[in-house]
Amino acid sequence: MITQAIITLTWMLYAWNNPEQAASFSSPKKYRLPYFSFTALIPVRFEHEVIQDTITAIAELNYPPELKEIILICRDDDSRTQEVIKKTLQSLPTSHTIHLEIISDGPINKPYSLNAGLKKAKNNIIAVFDAEDQPHKDIYNIINTLFIEKQTDVIQSGIQLINYKSRWFSLLNVLEYFFWFKSGLQFFNKIGGITPLGGNTVFFKRELLDQLNGWKTHHLTEDAEIGIRLASHGAKCSIVYDEQHVTFEESPLTINSFIKQRTRWDQGFLQVFWEGEWKNLPTLKQRFFVLYILLSPLIPIIFLLYIPLSIILLLTVKLPVSIALFSFIPLYLYGFQMITYILGFWEFTKVYKFRRNILLLLKIPFIYYLYQLLLAIAALRAIWRQYKNNSKWEKTKHTNIHRKGLELNYASI
Amino acid sequence: MQVFKNKYFLVPIILFIFAFLTHGSNIFHFPYYLDDEGIYVSQAWSFLALGKLSPTTYFYDHAPLGWIQIAIWAKLTGGLYTFGYPINSARFFILILNCFSTLFIYFIGKRIGKNSIAGITASLFFILSPLSIYYHRLVILDNIMVFWMLLSLYLLLGTKKQLTHYIISALCFGIAVLTKETAIIALPVYAYLIYFSSHTYHRLFSTMQWIILTSSFISLYGLFALLKGELFPYGTILGGNTPHVSLLEGIVWQAGRGGGNIFNSSSQFRESLDYWFKIDPFFLSFGFLSFILTTIEGIKKKTYYAITAITFFLLLYFIHGGVVLQFYIVAIIPFLCIHIGILIHTIYIHISSEKLRTSFSIASISCIIFYFCLYYISNPILFTQDQTSQQIAAVNSLQTLLNSSSIAVVDNYAYPALVHSSADTRRILSYWKIDKDPDIRQNILHNNWQRIDYILATPSVIFNAQNQELNSLQLVYSNSVTIQSFSNFDKWDISIQKVEKK
Numbered sequence: 001m002i003t004q005a006i007i008t009l010t011w012m013l014y015a016w017n018n019p020e021q022a023a024s025f026s027s028p029k030k031y032r033l034p035y036f037s038f039t040a041l042i043p044v045r046f047e048h049e050v051i052q053d054t055i056t057a058i059a060e061l062n063y064p065p066e067l068k069e070i071i072l073i074c075r076d077d078d079s080r081t082q083e084v085i086k087k088t089l090q091s092l093p094t095s096h097t098i099h100l101e102i103i104s105d106g107p108i109n110k111p112y113s114l115n116a117g118l119k120k121a122k123n124n125i126i127a128v129f130d131a132e133d134q135p136h137k138d139i140y141n142i143i144n145t146l147f148i149e150k151q152t153d154v155i156q157s158g159i160q161l162i163n164y165k166s167r168w169f170s171l172l173n174v175l176e177y178f179f180w181f182k183s184g185l186q187f188f189n190k191i192g193g194i195t196p197l198g199g200n201t202v203f204f205k206r207e208l209l210d211q212l213n214g215w216k217t218h219h220l221t222e223d224a225e226i227g228i229r230l231a232s233h234g235a236k237c238s239i240v241y242d243e244q245h246v247t248f249e250e251s252p253l254t255i256n257s258f259i260k261q262r263t264r265w266d267q268g269f270l271q272v273f274w275e276g277e278w279k280n281l282p283t284l285k286q287r288f289f290v291l292y293i294l295l296s297p298l299i300p301i302i303f304l305l306y307i308p309l310s311i312i313l314l315l316t317v318k319l320p321v322s323i324a325l326f327s328f329i330p331l332y333l334y335g336f337q338m339i340t341y342i343l344g345f346w347e348f349t350k351v352y353k354f355r356r357n358i359l360l361l362l363k364i365p366f367i368y369y370l371y372q373l374l375l376a377i378a379a380l381r382a383i384w385r386q387y388k389n390n391s392k393w394e395k396t397k398h399t400n401i402h403r404k405g406l407e408l409n410y411a412s413i
Numbered sequence: 414m415q416v417f418k419n420k421y422f423l424v425p426i427i428l429f430i431f432a433f434l435t436h437g438s439n440i441f442h443f444p445y446y447l448d449d450e451g452i453y454v455s456q457a458w459s460f461l462a463l464g465k466l467s468p469t470t471y472f473y474d475h476a477p478l479g480w481i482q483i484a485i486w487a488k489l490t491g492g493l494y495t496f497g498y499p500i501n502s503a504r505f506f507i508l509i510l511n512c513f514s515t516l517f518i519y520f521i522g523k524r525i526g527k528n529s530i531a532g533i534t535a536s537l538f539f540i541l542s543p544l545s546i547y548y549h550r551l552v553i554l555d556n557i558m559v560f561w562m563l564l565s566l567y568l569l570l571g572t573k574k575q576l577t578h579y580i581i582s583a584l585c586f587g588i589a590v591l592t593k594e595t596a597i598i599a600l601p602v603y604a605y606l607i608y609f610s611s612h613t614y615h616r617l618f619s620t621m622q623w624i625i626l627t628s629s630f631i632s633l634y635g636l637f638a639l640l641k642g643e644l645f646p647y648g649t650i651l652g653g654n655t656p657h658v659s660l661l662e663g664i665v666w667q668a669g670r671g672g673g674n675i676f677n678s679s680s681q682f683r684e685s686l687d688y689w690f691k692i693d694p695f696f697l698s699f700g701f702l703s704f705i706l707t708t709i710e711g712i713k714k715k716t717y718y719a720i721t722a723i724t725f726f727l728l729l730y731f732i733h734g735g736v737v738l739q740f741y742i743v744a745i746i747p748f749l750c751i752h753i754g755i756l757i758h759t760i761y762i763h764i765s766s767e768k769l770r771t772s773f774s775i776a777s778i779s780c781i782i783f784y785f786c787l788y789y790i791s792n793p794i795l796f797t798q799d800q801t802s803q804q805i806a807a808v809n810s811l812q813t814l815l816n817s818s819s820i821a822v823v824d825n826y827a828y829p830a831l832v833h834s835s836a837d838t839r840r841i842l843s844y845w846k847i848d849k850d851p852d853i854r855q856n857i858l859h860n861n862w863q864r865i866d867y868i869l870a871t872p873s874v875i876f877n878a879q880n881q882e883l884n885s886l887q888l889v890y891s892n893s894v895t896i897q898s899f900s901n902f903d904k905w906d907i908s909i910q911k912v913e914k915k
Contacts, residue, residue, distance in 0.1 A: 013576055013618065013622075016576050016614070016615040016618045016619075017575045017576040017577055017615070018575045018576075019612045019614035019615060020573070022614065321637065321640050321641055324640045325633065325636060325637055325640060328636060332629050335625075335629065336622075336625065336626070336629070339621065339622070339625050340618075340622075343617055343618055343621055343622075346617060347617065347618075
């Protein structure tokens with residue numbers, strides 16, 4: 001518990017450790033002339049509520065039309081989404097190169113859809129976006145500049161959940177993303193020598209994906225899996241993050257959705273762990289940190305047990321004072337995490353110009369344990385599903401909540 | 414290597430060696446072993462040998478991290494007898510700490526003044542002042558506390574600070590407070606220093622994390638007391654009805670110790686002040702003058718303000734009417750040194766010519782060294798007088814008189830040399846404890862002072878027997894006869910007295 005808590009606090013605070021180093025991860029101030037061409041792959045399934053805005057947002061990214069295309073991959077049984085897509089395409093200027101790829105075979109999951117899209121892609125950078133994504137207008141210019149200047153193979157950009165007030169768990173979900181993309185990625189990239197890829201706003205050099213034959217289609221976390229395979233093959237992964245240029249997404253609106261989404265990620269990590277590709281990573285340091293990332297979703301189970309067990313031990317067992325004192329250290333570290341979340345919330349609202357709600361701030365220590373309960377349920381569910389060999393893709397419902405009522409904030413950022 | 418490209422890289426090495434020589438020469442013989450030194454060394458022994466914070470009842474007079482550090486030092490250096498008498502081992506530990514404190518003063522002065530002259534002159538006073546040398550040889554918690562405070566402060570100053578620096582600084586400050594509680598009065602100043610000197614990018618994180626981390630570390634002391642059931646006084650709802658010591662009682666006792674009205678010449682503060690000025694009027698006068706002038710300068714420069722604020726709070730602590738023992742000066746010495754360094758630097762930067770600046774630097778350093786050389790030529794006792802051999806002889810002599818059942822009351826300096834086991838703690842008794850420790854009074858002496866066989870009497874023991882409410886000690890002393898005496902410096906004589914049984 002102590003080791004895990006220290007590692008967690010370290011990566012949570014890493015971005016704030018060295019201001020100069022943090023600046024090196026931010027977007028370039030000047031853009032190079034457009035050189036790389038982009039194909040945005042957007043797998044969709046029952047996304048009729050959100051897809052129109054997403055297509056528009058990605059189509060209108062600042063970049064020469066001849067150097068970008070969008071491929072939407074949709075299943076044949078999803079007629080409602082297909083209808084919305086077709087209507088949207090009709091409303092957009094014809095200069096946009098946008099294709100709708102209908103698939104009917106293979107497993108119903110994201111990696112299969114991505115591979116189907118990859119086969120049709122014409123351009124040399126493959127961008128993955130989710131159906132609800134709201135990327136920044138300049139994202140292609142930023143990525144183009146970085147590919148030129150850093151001579152890298154893969155770039156992961158920032159993602160931010162934004163609807164922190166939707167539900168009681170949304171705040172912590174949002175802050176998780178805030179810390180992960182702002183700080184965690186930097187830490188694992190610089191210290192761990194590994195870049196944990198996200199499922200979207202990630203950019204690959206086309207030839208690299210072709211060499212690896214794309215994504216493995218049975219995986220629930222195709223992003224984690226391909227990230228490890230890329231690292232094993234010596235690909236150079238970079239990250240770019242600053243709050244102004246993140247892609248906005250929404251936190252799930254129901255506990256059911258949240259648990260399903262988290263179960264999928266946890267089970268996906270277990271799949272990746274079990275397959276053992278991480279053993280082929282070149283350095284021990286990389287293997288250690290990848291193992292940490294893959295198994296850390298199970299920590300909430302232990303954490304949930306720790307608090308009640310500690311209280312029982314405190315009340316019933318007479319321990320030597322030195323051991324009792326030592327056993328309180330995880331509690332102190334838990335307290336530091338609370339403080340870090342509170343400070344993170346302060347920073348988050350400052351950066352995105354939200355009005356600070358002190359009550360929400362004070363709520364964090366109280367909802368944190370309940371949030372861990374949700375994560376623990378998801379982790380246990382993932383273990384059970386993996387044990388039962390059930391890898392059916394449980395889709396997260398999107399409602400466009402992150403776009404509703406937040407237009408003012410987008411404009412001000 | 415980069416460090417060797419800096420032409421001043423030799424300066425810290427020279428200062429370290431210089432400090433080692435001045436503070437270390439004759440350290441085992443001067444000054445005499447203080448009562449308090451014996452207490453801390455015996456508590457360190459107790460931690461090592463018995464796994465307890467005190468050989469007798471630990472009554473939360475001070476947080477225990479100071480003597481725990483002495484215990485760790487003893488463990489690493491092969492025990493308390495590596496350097497001869499047990500207190501010598503701890504004095505050597507203090508010597509090493511003070512050498513590093515010298516370096517911190519140099520680097521702090523250099524960072525605040527942005528050139529070496531401030532650092533060099535500040536550390537020269539720390540190395541050469543007789544007041545500094547005298548008290549920096551003693552095994553007192555203040556010396557250990559100052560080391561950690563200076564390290565914590567050093568980590569906060571300068572440019573390109575990272576969050577890691579602030580986190581380590583917080584831990585160092587926490588150690589300082591748990592070594593001696595006095596350090597806590599500087600906490601708001603340190604927090605303010607972080608707030609205005611940290612990069613805006615991580616200002617919120619660095620300030621809040623520093624405060625929270627320091628507070629959490631300090632809270633371990635309270636948690637320790639709570640786990641032992643000794644946080645609240647007995648007789649209270651939370652303290653229960655079984656008699657026991659308590660942390661809160663310890664804090665109240667410490668806070669309530671009065672030293673007399675500072676306007677009264679017989680108050681502890683005034684007596685201590687007179688004594689300090691007797692030892693080194695030059696350093697103190699120059700130091701306080703520098704403090705006043707840098708306070709004025711500090712209105713414009715926030716870093717000066719932080720040093721001034723620390724000094725100010727320490728002075729407030731001295732004059733608030735509480736107890737002021739003579740060695741309390743240790744806490745303020747480094748900051749007065751830094752003030753002097755800042756003053757010299759201020760004069761330096763107002764000299765326009767580069768040649769004159771160099772001459773001024775050389776002249777300042779030379780004058781300081783020359784002054785103290787002259788001082789020590791006429792007052793060499795710090796480096797020549799032997800004040801401890803007779804103390805050791807008295808202890809050795811008492812040792813030959815004792816058998817396995819003898820009970821002896823001793824000055825605390827003798828305690829660590831006479832106690833080697835748990836059984837010894839039941840027959841070698843600190844003079845203060847025979848009246849103040851219920852366990853000793855009831856379970857060892859059975860409320861009968863006549864069970865005591867010998868008393869190792871020093872001027873401290875005699876003074877306390879006659880002036881404090883230590884009835885048993887008074888009776889033991891007045892009903893004993895001198896069987897051996899050891900004459901020491903300035904009539905600080907030691908005697909072994911046999912108690913006459915009635």
